[in-house]
Amino acid sequence: MTQSSLQETARTLVGNGRGILAADESTGTCTKRLNGVGVQSTEDTRRDYRGMLFSAAGAGDFISGVILYDETLRQKTAAGKPFTELLLEQNIIPGIKVDTGAKNLAGTAGEKVTEGLDGLRERLAEYHALGARFAKWRAVIRIADGEPSHYCLDANAHALARYAALCQEAGIVPIVEPEVLMDGNHTLERCEQVTRWTHEMVFNALYHHRVALEGILLKPNMIISGKDCEGRASVNEVADATVSCLLNSVPAAVPGIVFLSGGQSEVEASAHLNAMNARHPGLPWAMSFSYGRALQQSALKTWAGEADKIPAAQAAFLHRARCNSAARNGKYSEAMEAEAR
Secondary structure, eight states: OOHHHHHHHHHHHTOTTOEEEEEOOOHHHHHHHHHHTTOOOOHHHHHHHHHHHHTOTTGGGTEEEEEEOHHHHTOBOTTSOBHHHHHHHTTOEEEEEOOOOEEEOTTSSSOEEEOOOTTHHHHHHHHHHTTOOEEEEEEEEOOBTTBSOHHHHHHHHHHHHHHHHHHHHTTOEEEEEEEEOOOSSOOHHHHHHHHHHHHHHHHHHHHHTTOOGGGOEEOOOOOOOOTTOSSOOOHHHHHHHHHHHHHTTSOTTOOEEEEOOTTOOHHHHHHHHHHHHHHSOSOSSEEEEEESHHHHHHHHHHHTTOGGGHHHHHHHHHHHHHHHHHHHTTOOOHHHHHHTO
16 A cells, blocks of 8 residues: 555545544453443354444444454454455445553553564554554553653553554554553643653654654544542533644644543543534644444443344444534534434
8 A cells, every 4th residue: 555545544534524433342351341231252242243333324424444353353244244344335444453452561560561563564464455454553651650651651652653664564554542541530731741741752753663644543542630530621621631732742744633532431522522623623633533432332231132132232323423423523412412312
């Protein structure tokens, strides 16, 4: 894939009011979620659940891409159709998670570094052959006393940059995801400080690794008070702080920002994205979504492994996709939630 093709794919993923479904939960994480609604996790039940989401008629009106897990990228529907074909029929681009998870960073008191670079070039070539046209790698940054350390940020920025360069070499658009966690009691201001520092180090590493910024997407956290913080920031305060941080740390060459929901409720994730787009038009990059639980939670609870609940579960998924598509354009409202009741 040429640089122009990478740029076209990146723009498509954030264009026309659409965003990304993150369905790349590892087998362990997917098992926890299925068990949470009383469903035993097997290859078949994981296939059935994700196939229910991917086959929702009209999803392509709101969803531009789906991040898959290795198992899912290789799976077929019960009728024998590859998931990649099912998605492409809805004009949805298949993507793939390629990191192997966050592990303890040696020499620290529990800070993390994401692994998975060994053999990545060969895996990317295989994933491209299987139909993936974009990828995701998540770094995990914790805010605590004396954290994050420069060492932690440097290690994760280096890994993200190496991953991104290998993706572009393979003709795959890299989603660069440095997530500053909302765990803790930190203030909005502290989250903004750490996030800006993180972005500065990540983009410096991307530059030194010769990554073309026009052919990537950034998947950051929003600037949010820690979940244990007293007097947490309002929706508009989150929106304004997030945009301010991004304007000061993300180059205009990046075509799009696809936010993670990061522990927010479904409604919170939509409201925050909407406020950013409604209050701050004309920004240099598109601001969209790459949500997991904030798109899936209601659908999963509705489905709960029962085949006769599939239409209702798909309706719940499409409702959230529609709400976030509206938020992508600054046109989401509380009235949209009432319409679904």
